[in-house]
Amino acid sequence: MTVQKIAVIGSGISGLAAVRELGNQFDVTLFEAGSQIGGNAHSETTVTSEGQNLQTNLVIIYNREHYPALMQLFSEMEIPFTSHPHDIPTASIHCEGCGFSYPRPGDTWGAQLPAQPEVTGTVWRQYIDDYHRFLRLVQQGHPTLTANDLIRAKGYSEYFVEHFVVPLLTCLFTYSPAAARKCAVITIFRLLTASRLTPGTPPTEWGSIPGGTSNYIHHLANRAEVLLHTAAEKVIRTTQGIEVHDNTGTVRRFDKAVIAVPADQALALIDKPTPLQREVLGAIPYEYSKWSLHTDTSGIMRTDSLLHHQKMSCTNGDWILSLPHNKLKGITGSEQFISSISGGSKLTHRHSTLSSHTHGLCIQTPQAISAMLNLSSICASDLAFAGAYFRPETTHETAFTSGLNAAKILKEGTR
Numbered sequence: 001m002t003v004q005k006i007a008v009i010g011s012g013i014s015g016l017a018a019v020r021e022l023g024n025q026f027d028v029t030l031f032e033a034g035s036q037i038g039g040n041a042h043s044e045t046t047v048t049s050e051g052q053n054l055q056t057n058l059v060i061i062y063n064r065e066h067y068p069a070l071m072q073l074f075s076e077m078e079i080p081f082t083s084h085p086h087d088i089p090t091a092s093i094h095c096e097g098c099g100f101s102y103p104r105p106g107d108t109w110g111a112q113l114p115a116q117p118e119v120t121g122t123v124w125r126q127y128i129d130d131y132h133r134f135l136r137l138v139q140q141g142h143p144t145l146t147a148n149d150l151i152r153a154k155g156y157s158e159y160f161v162e163h164f165v166v167p168l169l170t171c172l173f174t175y176s177p178a179a180a181r182k183c184a185v186i187t188i189f190r191l192l193t194a195s196r197l198t199p200g201t202p203p204t205e206w207g208s209i210p211g212g213t214s215n216y217i218h219h220l221a222n223r224a225e226v227l228l229h230t231a232a233e234k235v236i237r238t239t240q241g242i243e244v245h246d247n248t249g250t251v252r253r254f255d256k257a258v259i260a261v262p263a264d265q266a267l268a269l270i271d272k273p274t275p276l277q278r279e280v281l282g283a284i285p286y287e288y289s290k291w292s293l294h295t296d297t298s299g300i301m302r303t304d305s306l307l308h309h310q311k312m313s314c315t316n317g318d319w320i321l322s323l324p325h326n327k328l329k330g331i332t333g334s335e336q337f338i339s340s341i342s343g344g345s346k347l348t349h350r351h352s353t354l355s356s357h358t359h360g361l362c363i364q365t366p367q368a369i370s371a372m373l374n375l376s377s378i379c380a381s382d383l384a385f386a387g388a389y390f391r392p393e394t395t396h397e398t399a400f401t402s403g404l405n406a407a408k409i410l411k412e413g414t415r
């Protein structure tokens with residue numbers, strides 16, 4: 001019997017999971033548009049001025065409770081997973097304009113409210129009222145409300161939304177505030193509450209892989225022929241199978257394929273998409289942000305929480321979101337490294353930028369979340385889809401399990 005040929009398009013963790021599941025049984029070719037594998041989890045190493053090895057890629061963190069498939073992978077690969085003690089909050093928010101700070105350095109997210117910033121008693125009383133109302137709404141409220149709906153339909157103050165709802169979402173999903181405003185806020189807060197990430201719930205213990213994602217992504221790719229710098233440009237379903245046309249002008253023929261790229265790019269790849277593919281994939285928008293790794297810890301950065309959102313004023317829209325690279329990667333030297341994205345006009349890093357990368361993230365609008373419920377209906381036994389966009393959590397675990405599932409759908413059709 002001839003071995004079937006399968007194309008996996010995209011080498012993020014979702015594509016790599018498909019390769020893992022299919023590679024032992026089939027002849028798998030992995031297409032990657034970029035210069036290295038891993039997508040958002042790609043890994044590069046540089047040496048710091050203190051002689052330490054530093055991974056310049058984004059930090060990917062996990063927890064035992066909500067990442068069971070990845071934990072199993074790490075255990076099978078004998079990769080150590082290190083949990084971080086609860087000595088720092090998951091997320092912190094600060095506004096330079098009014099001095100709002102939550103949690104303050106040293107606090108963890110809990111039932112306590114922040115100290116009153118420099119706002120009037122009326123504004124602050126409404127903030128506290130809105131905060132309690134919001135926690136009740138998360139339990140009972142309409143799942144498709146956006147931040148703007150909270151203000152327009154539910155009477156929440158702009159101040160509360162701008163100093164709690166939006167920055168917390170930007171921290172926990174690494175969105176810009178503009179993207180956070182478009183999200184289905186209540187659905188997301190329910191998810192976050194279930195993951196014990198919102199205020200008032202005991203924090204989950206996050207952790208990372210010493211040495212980073214390179215410990216597993218290269219092993220996962222071993223089961224395929226890897227084509228770097230090779231972007232699929234068109235995927236055509238024919239009566240004989242699947243054709244992949246790439247940016248080198250080459251046409252390769254396969255029996256089946258997994259498309260493991262962001263939903264908007266997946267839709268653009270398919271030749272003559274069906275109305276359902278167009279409807280479902282087309283309903284999931286993306287935000288592409290440029291992340292920088294740098295050493296500017298002055299003023300606007302904080303290194304005592306896992307993610308920190310800083311507003312530069314209550315109103316002008318300048319903001320920065322930062323992750324402390326040392327803490328999350330277990331780097332022990334005295335030099336501090338920060339990964340950040342920012343928006344607005346006047347933010348520049350005072351110290352050198354070591355690297356920068358653009359990463360895509362799907363925006364969980366109400367339409368996107370309802371489209372996610374229909375994603376399984378566009379997967380078939382010859383062409384399946386995978387990616388972090390398969391569930392509203394959009395985590396590394398979601399991406400990994402979606403790749404395993406896509407592979408299983410292809411395998412089912414082979415029996």
Ligand SMILES: Cc1cc2nc3c(=O)[nH]c(=O)nc-3n(C[C@H](O)[C@H](O)[C@H](O)COP(=O)(O)OP(=O)(O)OC[C@H]3O[C@@H](n4cnc5c(N)ncnc54)[C@H](O)[C@@H]3O)c2cc1C
Nearest residue numbers: 010012013014033039040060061231232359387388395396
């Ligand atoms: C800043 C940031 C931080 C994050 N941190 C965490 C975290 O700490 N924990 C967590 O659980 N999740 C985190 N995530 C979520 C993250 O998105 C997932 O963890 C996961 O890595 C996404 O994997 P993916 O396979 O869906 O897509 P991606 O990682 O986006 O991979 C897609 C790949 O497809 C390639 N590609 C695209 N088009 C083509 C084409 N036409 N042909 C060939 N190749 C193509 C791309 O180059 C890329 O390599 C983070 C996301 C971002 C943006």
